[in-house]
Amino acid sequence: MTLVNPDVLRELITWTPYLLSGFALNIFIAMLAMLIGTGLGWGLALMRLSSNPRRLKISLMLTELTRNVPTIVFQFYLAFMLPGEFCCPEPASRSGFRGG
Amino acid sequence: MNTLTLPLLRLSLSIAIWCGCSTASLAAPEGTTLRSSERLALVKQRGTLVVGVKTDYPPFGQLNPSGVPEGFEHDLAEDLAKRLGVKLVKQSVTGANRLQKLEEGAVDLVLATTGDTAERRKIATMIEPNYYASGVTLFMAPDQNIADWSETRGKKVCATQGSYFNRAMAQRYLLDLQMFTSARDAKLAVKDKRCVGYLFDNTAIAGDLRLPEWAGYKAPLQPVLNTPWAIAIARRDAGTDFERIVSDAVADWHRSGFAAEREKAWGLPPSRFLSDSHSLWKRVGPDAKPVCTRGADGQWPSACRNPVFLNSNDSSGLRRLGLWVKESTGVDLSLIYDDYDRGRFVSGLGTTLLLMLLCVAGSLLVGVIGAWLAEARLLVISPLARLACVVGRMTPPLLLMYVMVFGLGSALMARYGIHISALAVVVGCLSYYTGASVMNALLYSADAKRETEPGYQLHWHTLKALARSSSGHITAALINVSKATMMASAVAVPELLSAVTSIMADNGNVAVMMNSLLLTFLILVFAAVRLLKALERKFVGGAP
Numbered sequence: 001m002t003l004v005n006p007d008v009l010r011e012l013i014t015w016t017p018y019l020l021s022g023f024a025l026n027i028f029i030a031m032l033a034m035l036i037g038t039g040l041g042w043g044l045a046l047m048r049l050s051s052n053p054r055r056l057k058i059s060l061m062l063t064e065l066t067r068n069v070p071t072i073v074f075q076f077y078l079a080f081m082l083p084g085e086f087c088c089p090e091p092a093s094r095s096g097f098r099g100g
Numbered sequence: 101m102n103t104l105t106l107p108l109l110r111l112s113l114s115i116a117i118w119c120g121c122s123t124a125s126l127a128a129p130e131g132t133t134l135r136s137s138e139r140l141a142l143v144k145q146r147g148t149l150v151v152g153v154k155t156d157y158p159p160f161g162q163l164n165p166s167g168v169p170e171g172f173e174h175d176l177a178e179d180l181a182k183r184l185g186v187k188l189v190k191q192s193v194t195g196a197n198r199l200q201k202l203e204e205g206a207v208d209l210v211l212a213t214t215g216d217t218a219e220r221r222k223i224a225t226m227i228e229p230n231y232y233a234s235g236v237t238l239f240m241a242p243d244q245n246i247a248d249w250s251e252t253r254g255k256k257v258c259a260t261q262g263s264y265f266n267r268a269m270a271q272r273y274l275l276d277l278q279m280f281t282s283a284r285d286a287k288l289a290v291k292d293k294r295c296v297g298y299l300f301d302n303t304a305i306a307g308d309l310r311l312p313e314w315a316g317y318k319a320p321l322q323p324v325l326n327t328p329w330a331i332a333i334a335r336r337d338a339g340t341d342f343e344r345i346v347s348d349a350v351a352d353w354h355r356s357g358f359a360a361e362r363e364k365a366w367g368l369p370p371s372r373f374l375s376d377s378h379s380l381w382k383r384v385g386p387d388a389k390p391v392c393t394r395g396a397d398g399q400w401p402s403a404c405r406n407p408v409f410l411n412s413n414d415s416s417g418l419r420r421l422g423l424w425v426k427e428s429t430g431v432d433l434s435l436i437y438d439d440y441d442r443g444r445f446v447s448g449l450g451t452t453l454l455l456m457l458l459c460v461a462g463s464l465l466v467g468v469i470g471a472w473l474a475e476a477r478l479l480v481i482s483p484l485a486r487l488a489c490v491v492g493r494m495t496p497p498l499l500l501m502y503v504m505v506f507g508l509g510s511a512l513m514a515r516y517g518i519h520i521s522a523l524a525v526v527v528g529c530l531s532y533y534t535g536a537s538v539m540n541a542l543l544y545s546a547d548a549k550r551e552t553e554p555g556y557q558l559h560w561h562t563l564k565a566l567a568r569s570s571s572g573h574i575t576a577a578l579i580n581v582s583k584a585t586m587m588a589s590a591v592a593v594p595e596l597l598s599a600v601t602s603i604m605a606d607n608g609n610v611a612v613m614m615n616s617l618l619l620t621f622l623i624l625v626f627a628a629v630r631l632l633k634a635l636e637r638k639f640v641g642g643a644p
Contacts, residue, residue, distance in 0.1 A: 068625040069618060070583035073597060077614050080604075 134398070137340035139333070140184075143208055149186045151177040152193035152207035158307040159366040160213055172366040173211045176231065179358065180209070183349050199224050202334055209333050209346065213303065216330035216406065225338040226330035228405055229381070229392075231350050231359060233373035235323025236265045238297035239305045241290055242316035246297070249273055249321055258286040258295040265325050269299060272324075287314070306368055326373060328406055344398070351392065351400075354381040380404060407438075432609035435616060441603045448599025449620065455526065455585040455595060456628060460578050462531030467538025467574070468563070474543060475558035489543070492536025498587050500529040505591045526588040534581040541573035542566060567640045575636045582628045596620065 047059035066074075143149050153173055154161030161171040169190050181188035191207050198210045202224055215234070216226050238252065246252060250273075257275045259266050260283055270277050278295050280286040286298045287308070298305075302323040308314050331350065337343055353359040354377040363374060381404070383391045392404035399405075402419055422437020434441045473485040504525045512518040542558065545566040549556045556562065589597040596617065604613040 065622070068622050068629070070586045070621060070625070072586045072589075073617060073621050076597065076601070077618055080610050080614050 134344055135340045137337050137342035139205075139208055139337055140340070140342040140345070143184065143186055147186050148189045149177075149181045149184055149209065150189045150191050150207045151180070152191050152198050152201055152210040152212055153177060154194070154212045155192045156194070157213055157304070158310055159368060160303065160307075172362055172368065173213070175362045175365075176353070176359065177209075177211045179353070180211075180346065180349055184345065199332060202332055205334070209331060211331050214329055214332050215327045217327075220332070224332040224335055225343060226332055227343065227346050227350055228330070228400060229347070229350050229354060229377065230328030230330050230373075230406060231353060232363075233326045233328040233371065234301050234303040235326040236269055236299060237302040237305060237319045237321050237323045238299055239287065239290060239308065239317060239319050240297040241293065242318065244296055244318075246321065249324065252296065256295040257297055257299050258289045259299045260286055263300070266299070268325060275299070290317075303368075310367070322372065328373070347400075351381060354378055355390070403439075432607055432612055434607050434609060435603060435613070441607070444599045444603055445596075445616075448594060448596040451523075451593065451595040452585060452624070455523070455588055455593070456582040456624075458527045459530045459534065459581045459585055460632075462527055463534035463538055463578060463581050464574075466531050466535025467542060470535060470539035471542035471546070471558055472560070474539070475546060485539075486543075489536045489539045492532050493540060495533070497529045497533040497584065498590060500533070501525060501587065501591050504529060522591045522593045523588070526585070526591065526593055530581055530584055530587075534577050534584075537577040537580075538574050541570045541577070544573075545570035564639075571636045571640050575632050578632050579625070579629055582632075583625055 044059050044063060047055045048063075050056060069077075153169065153171070155163050155169050155171075157171075159171055160173045161169065164170050169192065174190065177190065178188050191201070193201055193207065193210065193212050195213075198207075198212050198214060199220065201207045202210050210224070211231075213234075214220065214226075216230055220226065238246070238257065240246065246255075253274045254276060256278055258278045258280060261279050261281055266277060266279075269275060277299070278289065280289065283298075283300065283304075286300075289295055290298045302319060305319045309317055309319065331346055333342060333346065354374075357378050360370070360374045360378055364370065381390070381392050385391045392400055395401055419437045422433055426432045435445045436442060470485050470489060474482050474489070476482060505520070505522055509520045509525070512520060542563075546556065546558045548569060549566060556565070558566070585595065586597050588595050589601075592598070600613050600617045604610055607613075
């Protein structure tokens with residue numbers, strides 16, 4: 001098992017572009033999550049600082065809830081529980097043409 | 101006759117009629133008296149048992165070169181006739197006419213590769229326990245090297261239209277199904293390498309593999325989606341002594357291993373179903389009686405029955421309640437009422453708790469030792485420790501786990517035969533990652549402390565002084581690591597997440613299991629957070 005095995009190098013060269021495209025997806029997910037997370041965090045912080053007691057309670061509850069669940073479990077939960085597809089309601093004009 | 105005798109006569113007559121009726125009643129709850137079957141009486145009187153068997157399904161039922169019917173099921177039928185003390189007469193049946201012949205009375209019993217399904221239970225009596233089971237496997241060319249179902253993912257697989265298992269298998273293993281109208285075309289496609297294998301029933305494939313034209317072909321994958329087979333008798337024979345005798349015979353086949361021995365004799369690959377049944381029916385309970393003995397109601401205990409057909413009336417206790425809830429509301433809380441699922445869930449929970457404990461302890465250990473090494477101002481070790489801290493914080497723990505398990509782990513296995521436990525790897529990686537955070541917090545606090553006390557150096561006895569300034573960071577890191585233990589499911593450690601996904605895969609109760617998982621985690625992490633904060637308060641509280 002030499003350190004610089006020509007087979008390994010060849011494999012790396014073949015597959016690196018494919019791996020890089022996957023890595024680009026990682027970076028995209030990270031940036032998107034940071035953006036959305038910052039926005040949500042700012043919203044929650046505003047609610048926490050507001051004088052309205054209900055907003056304060058909601059903010060505390062949401063923070064506590066999302067903090068207590070591991071991210072990977074939440075990912076599984078959403079992956080299984082969110083519907084794969086949902087039907088858009090039919091526009092009113094279409095229904096007039098249905099079967100006489 | 102005096103005035104009393106007539107009413108007395110009427111009374112005694114009605115009592116006699118009532119007694120006569122109760123002995124003839126169906127499924128007597130007290131269990132000792134069974135209805136007598138007319139069919140069994142006819143069989144005994146005739147001296148022959150007519151059994152419907154297949155003759156076109158080798159090696160279960162076939163015609164040998166001299167035209168004599170023989171096969172695995174024929175041997176079982178022979179044993180049945182012997183137990184009843186009569187001669188065996190074989191009647192050839194096909195999949196299309198077997199249950200019809202039973203209903204007509206042309207055969208007394210059907211032993212012909214009949215799958216035990218709910219629809220069939222409506223038109224015939226299926227004997228429990230089931231005597232065999234078939235599943236789905238892949239018929240492959242000789243040079244095909246697929247060793248596990250997971251390797252079939254995304255591959256082109258041939259199938260025949262209309263098979264009940266096509267959709268389930270395609271969804272489970274993400275197969276690229278190539279549909280054919282006949283089995284012959286599908287098998288030819290395998291020969292032409294247009295697909296990696298032909299997806300079909302393993303017993304039908306076993307028959308094909310014995311033919312000379314398919315010499316060298318194989319089906320090594322363990323059958324999945326197992327459907328049990330049952331012996332069928334007429335519907336009106338349910339709850340009779342005929343059913344009882346046949347059912348006891350099948351139980352004995354499992355207990356004595358007769359069915360497994362016959363399976364081997366006919367060159368069938370040993371099935372999991374028979375070996376599992378053999379151990380189940382042989383198992384002896386704490387009272388030295390076999391676990392699978394009939395209860396007071398004449399039925400086998402739930403653990404020995406086909407779980408698909410159990411309804412709330414057949415079970416007792418917690419299982420009855422759980423099945424009743426499932427039947428009325430559709431909510432399948434199998435993790436509560438079913439002992440196997442409950443066991444899986446509880447052991448998953450136990451593994452998760454163990455992981456949390458080990459990771460928290462490991463992180464603290466790594467963090468404290470690392471910080472002490474870094475502060476000790478040793479020549480090579482201190483800068484190395486600081487470097488390790490930086491690397492640890494920057495490397496995603498999941499990545500490290502994959503490298504350790506699949507990279508280093510498989511290299512060690514191939515080269516030296518050393519097996520590294522996945523649990524140890526997870527604890528090691530997470531401890532390193534979080535330990536680096538803890539170490540960083542401690543070093544940061546030490547630097548801050550040095551601004552007020554220039555001579556300060558981190559030691560075991562001076563650790564307490566840093567407690568107040570670093571405890572917040574350390575507690576946060578430890579809370580994170582107890583949540584991160586879920587990553588262990590990625591390297592197949594059987595903790596809670598993987599237990600839940602496998603229960604879900606078996607029962608299909610997605611919503612229930614996902615919500616249970618979420619709820620369990622909320623409770624677990626809530627408790628862990630409270631515990632860690634209490635420990636923090638205790639540790640910090642003492643300091644000035």
